[in-house]
Amino acid sequence: MLRQFNGAMLLLAIISFSSCRKHVMDDMPMEKSIDYPAAYIVNGEDATISVIRLSDNAVSETIDLMGSSGDMVMWPHHIYHLQSLGEHRLTIAVPGMDLSEGHAGGMAGMKGKVIVMDAVKGTILKDLEVPVMNHNAVYSPDGKEIWTSQMAMEGKVLVLDAATYALKNTIQVGMEPAEVTFSSDGSKVFVANSGDDNVTVISPSSKSVIATVPVGDNPVAAWIGYDGKMYVDNEEGKSVSVIDVATNKVVQTIELGFMPGSVSHNAPKKELWVTDPENGKVHYWKWDDTMKDWMHGGAFDAGAGAHAIGFSADGNTAYVTNQMASSVSLVNTASHSKIKDIIVGKKPNGIVLKQ
Template identity: 35%
Template structure:
């Protein structure tokens, strides 16, 4: 896989239209000048942003807050969705469904002919290490805690969990789940995998050693996703009920509830501030809540970019990075002041982010 930086002449800009990673030129006499950049990435703190519309991963320099390189994923599959990094920071896992999730999860029911997939990318070179095919569309692909396995669930009415060897891509086993599983996340200790079943009222818990379903946890009806918090809690996103259920992996039970007045999206917990930040799905805002006296209360909202879709905090919890799917940007937020400091332009329809610091 080749990484290239492209420069454009002024005359070409007049005649063409710019899309991420390419330049479409209508005037034959105009030239696009390509200048290769080193394939091997140097060591600097970075963010990897996966762009579903342009089939790319933008590599953002976290010191300069600008895109340094682009990994092209065109040969891997269409509509890359969500991104995960192995614990050693050497590999990225990206889901490669044939379905465009910007069309909505409801339309997925009519996309029964679409397949899923997983791509494993070398963080140093941008090269593709492995490609695995799934029979149906999948939301994400995630490394196990020890990096030996990759887990992904097929999002159908008879969904299954697929578990692959992360070294050679061989399917180790699959587990029958149920209707419409979505995101797969792990507890911090790596003992359990959690997945919400969208056509139910349950989150399923799998033992990562035995690969068996050990518990079904009752949550609000039609849970849309689960997210792992830095506080080792599992946060259940309920876009239909407009609620959050909070699961404690130690007891494998719901310990708290949170009502919101918007459709919740991806969320992240800031341990330093004791705040839960929640993307307001299809909006340009992130809401942040504080826990006091065993209750969560809304503290405020932050204007980000169009369609705040994914969120992560820096290791020191001082900055938040919000992926804006329709805005094609990543908003950088000062966590202590709750103010936006910059918007970084990335690829088309970004939908996931992971940091390597």
């Protein structure tokens, strides 16, 4: 009887251990193999990333940020991509609150996060808490630093060592800074200060403020132009301020008549696209070489809460996130018409393409 009892106990222990091991393995994030051109979409409400395979424009993977990082991840927002030394990295900012209705104002006491992800394996490399909610996090062009905003009344930009994640510099900027972006040549950093209606220009090498550029009411980001310009979307001002990178001056103001979601420059087509979230549309402007000016070309339907835009490398295809429709609109840029909607997670906002 004792031998039978011991055998039964041993069998029970093996079964219990196996069940426990299976439960642990099930909870562990599985590595992906995203070794193909893809679009990464941040779903704010779901705290997930939808991966769209560009070859067939189908959702190929869904990455759970909550499960992967092990910590609470609330309302991830914008995403950036860096390829350096053969590695593909993604940076994701987690402000901790829903910014789908607009970006004005931060929540007092709210902390933010910077998530660094392996873009091919889909695994979290770092989940770093920062003192104040942040709008985005972006690698420096050389991949040695990560820059992120601190959306407080006394605005700051934090510069982190990309290898150790240690804080290297703290740069004072304007009130409630939102997006931090590098110019296309990497020579300057632009910080949109929503509370001060201006943009701070910073030298990435010296970490010193070069200029402060007045723009429209409630600027959210100085989006990258590949023509020596930066394009600032002013939410309350319902306009786009065009900043010349060389002179740090506004050279044109484009009056929109609607609150912009974001701005994206399609360099191969010489077009500027601005999303209109309240009407679910995208407006586009064409560059006139004779007039040396942006001229409104028209508008087309995307989806409710149209927000961020990503272009294919050849400029022939666009991807537009629709926050209120839980979708991404696939767009033919030649005809300015929607091909189809791709269903993703809830409240998709940031998008980046790995091509």
